Amino acid sequence: MPTLLPRPTAQEFSDGEFDLTRDTALSAHPDLVQPAQRLQERLRAATGFVLPLDVSTTAPDSVGIRLDLDRSLAAEGFALETAPGAVRIAASTGRGAQWAVQALLQLFPAAVYRRSPAAGVRWAAPATRFTDAPKFPWRGAMLDVVRHFAPTRDVLRFIDLLAMHRLNTLHLHLSDDQGWRVEIARYPRLTEVGGWRPETQLGAAHGSAADGRPHGGFYTQDDIREIVAYAADRGITVVPEIELPGHAQAAVAAYPELGVGDSAPTTPWTLWGINPVIFNVEESTIAFLSDVLDEIIELFPSEYICIGGDECPKIQWVEDERTQERMRELGLHDEEELQSWFVSRIGQHLASRGRKLLGWDEILEGGLADGATVLSWRGRVGALTAARSGNDVVACPEDTVYLDYRESDLPSEPIPTGTVTTVEKAYSFDPVPAELDAEQATHVLGGQANLWTEHIDSMRGLDYRAFPRLAAVAEALWTTGDREYEEFAPRLAEHLARLDAAGVEYRHADGPRPWQERPGVSGRTRSVEEAAAHLARITANIG
């Protein structure tokens, strides 16, 4: 009996099975044409069976696979019933139907994830019925395409993997010190100059060697439109991130007038870490960034636009006379207030365009703008503070869902960083801090896993870090009710066959394959105690 991941509540099995090899029709309510098409495509690719698709409300109800609307179901929720001769899907929205399709696929043999028909497979699904809906409306993953660029095709593939796990949000980290990855028509130097760096720090340790190899690439606006539409067709929203006022070196290198003083670097940064190069606070810079965000808004229909806001050292502002003068002009008392002012100005611009500001939890420092939504990454302090002040929160605590962190204490882990983050740890993820009361808890929209790519230079490496932990996070964000790792583990083991079929080079439980190792490239690890002490130190300013 195939088990599902994420797990539904109260699934019932009965005798019999749905056999795809019989003459099967596919019919769908006109509002559900996209999920029906996805199902048709996948089944055709993997099984060779072409299910004729009838998009109407009048198709006979007697035979084949049918997708219907049922507005009474929960948001993103669905009901699925498989029986001899018939599959019935009901969903309140297209997105719910997408997830129903994904659940249905898991009832078939794992080869359903291959891209050409496998011979000798019995295409049958056991008879079952259940109703399901996600616990949280924000279930995501952040992909850092700056530190290492992922070509469009790899982003599309990552979207497929998110959809397979019923995650509905892809947060794309598009600008940072080390690169600028999205074409901005008005400011072409952002990608001409900011789109590549001459070399890259290899490993995490201070003083580690540079690799001497240029790295770059960017998405044209057509590429972005392709990514956004591809994701939307699969129930996934792409949330763009343009970093400010820190993590700015690529932009400052491209347009030195955006920097503080006159010592702008000439290329994106080639090191990892926290960089002193930040944007200046002139009106012209606010205007420049507003122009950039206008193009971003045009490209990304997402309600939320992420503006970063994290890890912004104030040293350039402190030491720069003009910035100090500007602070006095604005009547601001310190650089924390200045950052808050900067973020608020950008937030006002986003609001004027009907979008919501999303930022890392540093935006809480110096005062939080009304309506801002916080990505709470430094433990749970940001989530607590924001939710208590009535701001919305997306939880992504680094000690639980930073999937670039090492998965074990093994010295063979490739470039090990951070604290040990096992599958079990990721599975324990709960975005809602226990300290919040019920009303405050409603401000927690959900959570996401983050995949920073300083030490992930290929999609093969990304597979190793992301899976199977992302499957655990997906279930943590979807499934209502108690979760026990002991119950999850055997379902995950079964799920690995699906990942194999989908071509995912996930981490095996016993550690990296020899070719997944990176001997001699040093990481920087923390014990749980060190991480806690560090966390207390860096979050002292919150609230």
Next chain:
Amino acid sequence: MPTLLPRPTAQEFSDGEFDLTRDTALSAHPDLVQPAQRLQERLRAATGFVLPLDVSTTAPDSVGIRLDLDRSLAAEGFALETAPGAVRIAASTGRGAQWAVQALLQLFPAAVYRRSPAAGVRWAAPATRFTDAPKFPWRGAMLDVVRHFAPTRDVLRFIDLLAMHRLNTLHLHLSDDQGWRVEIARYPRLTEVGGWRPETQLGAAHGSAADGRPHGGFYTQDDIREIVAYAADRGITVVPEIELPGHAQAAVAAYPELGVGDSAPTTPWTLWGINPVIFNVEESTIAFLSDVLDEIIELFPSEYICIGGDECPKIQWVEDERTQERMRELGLHDEEELQSWFVSRIGQHLASRGRKLLGWDEILEGGLADGATVLSWRGRVGALTAARSGNDVVACPEDTVYLDYRESDLPSEPIPTGTVTTVEKAYSFDPVPAELDAEQATHVLGGQANLWTEHIDSMRGLDYRAFPRLAAVAEALWTTGDREYEEFAPRLAEHLARLDAAGVEYRHADGPRPWQERPGVSGRTRSVEEAAAHLARITANIG
């Protein structure tokens, strides 16, 4: 007016256009269901229009896109007519219809190659008609997945790109000194031990540094079945290559009893070049390799099985007493004859399974087995010799279609090797040596471009080397009649927009983008004169 690549002979345009946005049906003869599905898939992905597919011989002939059989057309040939309201495709076989579909796609805007619907595009094709057929039956590319492994998804993508250019053969180089890339159920150590190497030589020069990074990966038998079926659905045959008796280190490391003497290496080779480690000539080794080939034959329906045969230094055989004794047992006079005996034994085994032996032109040395087909890579000597002796030939001369060779004299070319091989040079490719008479020329099946990957460590790098040169090779192998580079160049420029839409990071005419360079990593270049002298030296034994 969009122009096609490869170019058809005698294309006529008329007024009007076929507009996909009108209510369009897609009907196909039952034998043409696969090409019709490929068309339906691509148009749905890129345009959002779902063309209902009617597979029958009785669909009305009046409207929409129709694919019919016409057995009177040449092999792989087709007729294509677009007009207001209707597209008519006729083809003698499914493969011909695949190429017709590819030609039709090129008549639409380049965004037809994207994977989600582009907004604001007019989905119209100009009215035109022509009949077309390829000049050669073997139009291929060899991909070396040993020197650098390409995950299944990347092989599938490469297949898509071959299909787009109407190439019908993917030659997969699956074993070599540096790795063994295909699971063999009977001999699991081939991939357990042979599937990865501890590090890799960086650059081409002697004495260049090792990168210290393990590299590996292999295809499971299910992966191979997926690749083969995916290719077949797109009109492409996958020809596997298992190297023997040289290029054997990965296999010998896995099973030392296959080696000469008792000094077998413990890992695949970490260097580039010609390796003295070769198979021994025991009956047990012939039996082992026959077992391996039996599994290969089971996986690959290809008529041809490539057994390598190239670059086999005889020093281990010369110095090994047991090998010398075996030569005397077999009544052979020298090591060239011994290699010929080895290849013949393998060829007999393949013949007993109904398959044909394909080998690099070194198999001509010491006498060529009846029925063997020769990959002529060292200039044209192999092609001449084989065709004159009545053996079939696939031309892939290194001076014209080795697409890993540098594209210009620019010092910025990434790890430049070989002679300069421009797009124009690749376009000049003619597989048939002028010295052959008409009857001999019929033995030239066609040609292929080769992509060795010593210095190509990612698909991004492969895109740079393969395109746009592979588009030039594709036209050289397809188009009948005179070809002028001056006529081709503007069509290629137009074709680049299609490659952009397909996400191909091709080489721009002015050289590498900064991030495509590999400063400090030395290649090994040859002038045309040096290459000619080298060629004369290494082909002295042929014939």
